[in-house]
Amino acid sequence: MYELRGVTKRYMRGKESINALAGIDLTIGDGDRLVIQGPTGGGKSTLLQMLGGLDRPTAGSVELDGVDMAKLSEAKLTKVRSENIGFVFQSFNLIPTLTAQENVETALVPLRVKAKERRERAAAALESVGLAERLGHLPAELSGGQQQRVAIARALVKQPKVLLADEPTGNLDESMRDEIMDVLEAMWKEHGLTFIMVTHDSAIAKKAPRLATIRKGKITVKENAGA
Amino acid sequence: MFFTYLRRELRRRRKAALVVASGLALGIALVIVVSSVSSGMEKAQGKVLQSLYGLGTDMTVTKAAAAQSTSDRPRFNFDAKDSDSDKEQSSDRVMVQGFQTLASSTVSKVDAQKGVADSVGGLSLQVIRINGQFTRGQFKQDPNSGGGNRQGGPGAQQSPQGRVEGGGANFDVNNYSVYGTDVTKPALGPLTSSKITSGRTFKTSETNAKVVVADKSYAKEKKLKLGGTVTVKGVKFKIIGIATPDSGDAAANLYIPLQQAQTLSDSKNKVTTIYVKASDSQQIASVKSTIQKNISGTTVTTSADLADTVSGSLSTASNLASNVGKWLSIAVLVAAFLVAGLLTSSAVSRRVREFGTLKALGWKSGRVTRQVVGEAIVNGLVGGVLGIALGLAGAYVVTEISPSLTAEVASAGRGGPGGGGGGFGGPARQSASKALDVALTAPVSVNTIVIAVGLAVAGGLIAGAFGGWRASRLRPADALRRVE
Numbered sequence: 001m002y003e004l005r006g007v008t009k010r011y012m013r014g015k016e017s018i019n020a021l022a023g024i025d026l027t028i029g030d031g032d033r034l035v036i037q038g039p040t041g042g043g044k045s046t047l048l049q050m051l052g053g054l055d056r057p058t059a060g061s062v063e064l065d066g067v068d069m070a071k072l073s074e075a076k077l078t079k080v081r082s083e084n085i086g087f088v089f090q091s092f093n094l095i096p097t098l099t100a101q102e103n104v105e106t107a108l109v110p111l112r113v114k115a116k117e118r119r120e121r122a123a124a125a126l127e128s129v130g131l132a133e134r135l136g137h138l139p140a141e142l143s144g145g146q147q148q149r150v151a152i153a154r155a156l157v158k159q160p161k162v163l164l165a166d167e168p169t170g171n172l173d174e175s176m177r178d179e180i181m182d183v184l185e186a187m188w189k190e191h192g193l194t195f196i197m198v199t200h201d202s203a204i205a206k207k208a209p210r211l212a213t214i215r216k217g218k219i220t221v222k223e224n225a226g227a
Numbered sequence: 228m229f230f231t232y233l234r235r236e237l238r239r240r241r242k243a244a245l246v247v248a249s250g251l252a253l254g255i256a257l258v259i260v261v262s263s264v265s266s267g268m269e270k271a272q273g274k275v276l277q278s279l280y281g282l283g284t285d286m287t288v289t290k291a292a293a294a295q296s297t298s299d300r301p302r303f304n305f306d307a308k309d310s311d312s313d314k315e316q317s318s319d320r321v322m323v324q325g326f327q328t329l330a331s332s333t334v335s336k337v338d339a340q341k342g343v344a345d346s347v348g349g350l351s352l353q354v355i356r357i358n359g360q361f362t363r364g365q366f367k368q369d370p371n372s373g374g375g376n377r378q379g380g381p382g383a384q385q386s387p388q389g390r391v392e393g394g395g396a397n398f399d400v401n402n403y404s405v406y407g408t409d410v411t412k413p414a415l416g417p418l419t420s421s422k423i424t425s426g427r428t429f430k431t432s433e434t435n436a437k438v439v440v441a442d443k444s445y446a447k448e449k450k451l452k453l454g455g456t457v458t459v460k461g462v463k464f465k466i467i468g469i470a471t472p473d474s475g476d477a478a479a480n481l482y483i484p485l486q487q488a489q490t491l492s493d494s495k496n497k498v499t500t501i502y503v504k505a506s507d508s509q510q511i512a513s514v515k516s517t518i519q520k521n522i523s524g525t526t527v528t529t530s531a532d533l534a535d536t537v538s539g540s541l542s543t544a545s546n547l548a549s550n551v552g553k554w555l556s557i558a559v560l561v562a563a564f565l566v567a568g569l570l571t572s573s574a575v576s577r578r579v580r581e582f583g584t585l586k587a588l589g590w591k592s593g594r595v596t597r598q599v600v601g602e603a604i605v606n607g608l609v610g611g612v613l614g615i616a617l618g619l620a621g622a623y624v625v626t627e628i629s630p631s632l633t634a635e636v637a638s639a640g641r642g643g644p645g646g647g648g649g650g651f652g653g654p655a656r657q658s659a660s661k662a663l664d665v666a667l668t669a670p671v672s673v674n675t676i677v678i679a680v681g682l683a684v685a686g687g688l689i690a691g692a693f694g695g696w697r698a699s700r701l702r703p704a705d706a707l708r709r710v711e
């Protein structure tokens with residue numbers, strides 16, 4: 001699935017050069033579930049963006065199924081994102097003016113799925129996360145947990161190969177957190193996708209079969225046999 | 228999805244959309260009002276010019292200016308009668324208006340020029356009739372200077388002392404214009420700017436008939452009746468029709484057949500003005516230069532030339548509309564476009580996370596840009612609809628109020644018969660002017676509406692370009708990082 005070699009990301013903050021990622025090597029297999037931890041500013045989100053094709057490394061390669069995303073044109077990279085990668089963000093990032101169903105549909109728009117099919121698939125995705133009764137609700141009319149479920153439905157409706165979640169429970173209380181984690185785990189198992197999640201939450205990290213820790217741009221990966 | 232998203236966004240940002248649309252609406256409304264008022268000015272000027280030219284005339288040909296000989300000026304000679312004589316004397320002088328004539332053959336020369344559809348010659352005359360008593364004074368001898376009161380030596384002669392008393396003149400002057408019209412071409416020339424409201428116009432066979440069509444105002448003033456007669460330089464003409472001008476003053480007080488006018492003024496085979504209709508109204512300038520080039524000694528005056536001579540409040544308002552109005556419209560439009568652009572751009576800044584998310588989901592930059600531009604265009608169209616409604620209302624108000632404007636047209640040597648004004652003994656080229664009152668209207672043409680819609684779309688596109696440019700440059704990683 002993923003093969004990262006010498007991934008480096010440097011950017012300037014004023015006159016200072018920051019090494020967000022410093023030569024990361026990482027392999028993630030099909031169907032893996034990887035949790036990435038680390039202190040704030042350690043490079044977790046930057047790594048997730050590299051994996052999601054949202055950003056390009058300063059050096060190194062990020063291969064997804066043998067294709068180096070660092071070398072793809074913007075159009076091809078966009079296509080990879082639209083077909084293969086689902087995102088779940090900490091702040092849900094739902095479009096405030098669109099209903100839950102329409103928000104989910106936005107993930108199918110780049111795939112040129114016809115309107116009727118789009119609606120049906122979005123409704124099914126929302127049903128699978130327990131929001132069948134909330135299709136016509138605007139994000140503002142939903143709780144934080146429900147909004148994150150909508151975001152999960154949006155990430156999964158296109159049946160991606162990879163699900164990338166950046167602090168998906170960061171804005172939720174404990175009960176909501178468990179609820180969302182249950183949903184994500186169920187989806188991972190059901191869809192057999194590769195699930196990579198960034199989190200600060202140690203409780204969640206403990207349950208992960210693979211745990212990567214990033215500090216100062218360097219990564220260490222531990223297998224968790226008990227998970 | 229495009230339309231759903233667009234509709235929801237516009238509904239969410241109603242106030243901002245309304246500000247953008249209102250700005251554009253104001254600019255568009257101004258353009259419509261200024262454009263329709265300008266069009267009304269043109270129409271008003273057209274009416275003024277039509278009163279001089281007549282319908283269908285694109286230009287006139289007159290003789291080029293030349294110094295006037297003093298011998299051209301009319302002279303009146305009256306013998307003084309005895310003081311006890313009450314016999315009235317009268318004298319008519321018929322002058323060619325402007326004292327410049329062209330040979331009638333020039334008409335056919337003009338007619339033969341490329342681009343000339345039709346032409347007709349006319350003779351403008353000014354008639355001055357002086358009528359009254361002219362008596363001698365009487366010599367009254369001074370009673371104190373009688374014959375016995377002689378002084379001096381023998382042989383000295385002394386004239387009788389006394390003074391002349393009484394005598395003088397009591398006369399009135401009637402000054403009016405006569406236009407000799409080519410009755411074989413009734414569709415062209417000054418008479419076409421009037422309607423025959425009583426009686427009939429000339430028959431094409433009446434080329435040398437002693438018949439006259441009188442202007443309604445002149446007929447009323449002189450108590451001329453249909454079927455009655457009017458005498459010009461001793462020749463009696465039968466009144467066959469009364470003409471009422473479509474607007475303003477009439478081109479002449481009396482209209483008679485051209486040949487009669489030529490005979491009255493001893494201008495056989497002469498015309499003062501040739502009225503020309505071009506075959507293509509877009510080619511008037513080239514027809515003008517062709518005539519001037521091929522027929523020497525002529526001055527060609529087009530409607531546009533004559534329009535330059537219009538002064539008075541119509542001219543002032545016209546200048547105001549075309550200068551201040553135009554620049555004000557442009558300034559407001561530019562400001563509205565800029566405000567719309569900046570507001571759209573700022574709206575994109577506020578939606579960075581939204582667009583970053585969509586790009587992360589695989590939306591191409593073009594799709595995001597289209598969404599932004601689409602919203603801006605709808606804003607522009609809403610502004611356009613509001614602006615058109617506002618502009619139509621403004622134009623309607625102007626038309627309802629119909630402010631009266633005065634147009635003063637210098638008819639000097641411009642080929643128009645000059646109306647009833649003017650005097651004799653003036654400069655070679657008569658400098659009479661006509662003052663006409665015209666009501667201003669503000670007609671809104673389809674073109675104006677099309678321009679308004681175009682401006683609305685352009686406003687939307689400009690605003691969309693601002694926002695779209697920002698949206699297209701947005702990198703998803705940056706967009707998401709900025710809100711973390």
